[in-house]
Amino acid sequence: MLVIMTAIGMPAMAGEKVVKRVPTGAVAFHFVLDLNYLTGDLVGYVAFIEGVDRPLFTGDPSEDTAYFTVRLTKLTPPPIPLPVEPDPALSVTLLEPGGQFTVFFNSDPSSRDWTNPDTFSQGVPIAVFEESALLSTGANANFPGVGFNVFSSKLIDSTWIKFNGQRINFKRLVPNGVTITNLCNGVRFYPGPGADCGATAIAIGGKFRDKSDDD
Numbered sequence: 285m286l287v288i289m290t291a292i293g294m295p296a297m298a299g300e301k302v303v304k305r306v307p308t309g310a311v312a313f314h315f316v317l318d319l320n321y322l323t324g325d326l327v328g329y330v331a332f333i334e335g336v337d338r339p340l341f342t343g344d345p346s347e348d349t350a351y352f353t354v355r356l357t358k359l360t361p362p363p364i365p366l367p368v369e370p371d372p373a374l375s376v377t378l379l380e381p382g383g384q385f386t387v388f389f390n391s392d393p394s395s396r397d398w399t400n401p402d403t404f405s406q407g408v409p410i411a412v413f414e415e416s417a418l419l420s421t422g423a424n425a426n427f428p429g430v431g432f433n434v435f436s437s438k439l440i441d442s443t444w445i446k447f448n449g450q451r452i453n454f455k456r457l458v459p460n461g462v463t464i465t466n467l468c469n470g471v472r473f474y475p476g477p478g479a480d481c482g483a484t485a486i487a488i489g490g491k492f493r494d495k496s497d498d499d
Contacts, residue, residue, distance in 0.1 A: 308489030358384035411454035
């Protein structure tokens with residue numbers, strides 16, 4: 285569980301804005317990812333969060349200036365190749381449920397290194413998502429090429445933070461989790477073979493209410 289006692293249940297101050305829930309089916313956040321094939325590490329940074337006042341960077345947008353980062357903190361089981369009609373340019377792979385990724389907030393971001401995942405998990409862990417089964421479809425299967433992935437993730441833990449005069453909690457923002465799509469370029473040789481992706485998280489609907497709705 286996230287243990288940030290100074291942030292949990294903090295009362296709203298006069299004039300302070302609480303970020304509201306993202307409507308069902310709307311974009312909740314956009315982020316950029318890097319996957320290392322050799323180690324299985326996946327890290328990235330968040331470029332947009334619905335309802336959160338910008339800027340989300342301390343300077344020009346980059347991994348070094350992002351206040352919010354993401355990291356795969358629990359690996360999924362090994363991928364399962366799925367048979368398809370013979371096509372040397374197409375592959376389909378299933379990753380079973382169980383992976384988890386964490387969103388981190390760093391109020392003073394500094395240099396980050398794609399080859400060092402720990403630099404993307406500095407700061408406060410503010411949300412943990414658990415992934416459903418992930419379907420990965422790739423083109424140019426004989427050589428890594430373009431890949432498209434889809435999966436849903438339920439929110440299993442979160443905590444309050446203050447940012448740009450707002451109070452933010454992913455339990456308030458996306459209480460039922462998100463469905464994520466990403467498009468990846470799998471042809472990356474440095475630093476080490478891997479894939480770079482642009483990803484979008486869509487809010488999942490459903491009934492939800494807790495006492496924080498009254499804050």
